[in-house]
Amino acid sequence: MHAHDHHGHKHHEPEGADLARAAQAALEKAGEQWTSMRASIFDALASFDKPASAYDIAEAVSKAEGRRVAANSVYRILDLFVSANLARRVESANAYVANAHPNCLHDCIFLVCDSCGQTTHIDDDSITKTVRTAAREAGFQPIRPVIEVRGKCADCN
Known part of the structure; x- marks a missing residue:
């Protein structure tokens, strides 16, 4: 690792x-x-x-x-x-x-720019872990969270 x-x-x-x-x-x-x-x-x-x-x-x-x-x-x-x-x-x-690292299993967070369509992908396992936990507590078996944040990228801002 x-x-x-x-x-x-x-x-x-x-x-x-x-x-x-x-x-x-x-x-x-x-x-x-x-x-x-x-x-x-x-x-x-x-x-x-x-x-x-x-x-x-x-x-x-x-x-x-x-x-x-x-x-x-x-x-x-x-x-x-x-x-x-x-x-x-x-x-x-x-x-x-x-996927730039097909052998790593990460939950993805996509930052999608509404203006130019550029999409940045970040891995923040602490955020997705919270999402998985919340889903589990609701009795849901999450396979893999996909989180998307829409907004404006740094270039379009």
Whole structure:
């Protein structure tokens, strides 16, 4: 385990080929194949600097591959990525972001800018632990909290 404090820690964020390798390893560990289609969709997802919809990703893959890729097949693969922890779904935007550390299970807090759509993701396990505890006390079995904060980012302020 790497040492880090639990308040909004920053790891080195893997990018490009490293990120794709980490994603492939995580998907195969989940018992799934890393097909060329899945690789293309992951690369497209990882290339966006803000959450991308299935349509955005279908467009990007279609351009890159020179063939039509349907948003429906992209949706299915994105759902698979989310369940294998390779991607996160920003519920309120119906969009997806690549998970920069697919082998860490963190509860995410997304800061979503209403003006430019830029989404920052922070991990603060102390906040999400409180949310889990509150849910448990209400008799709810939480699997994973997804917390979204809407507002204006520093750039738009």
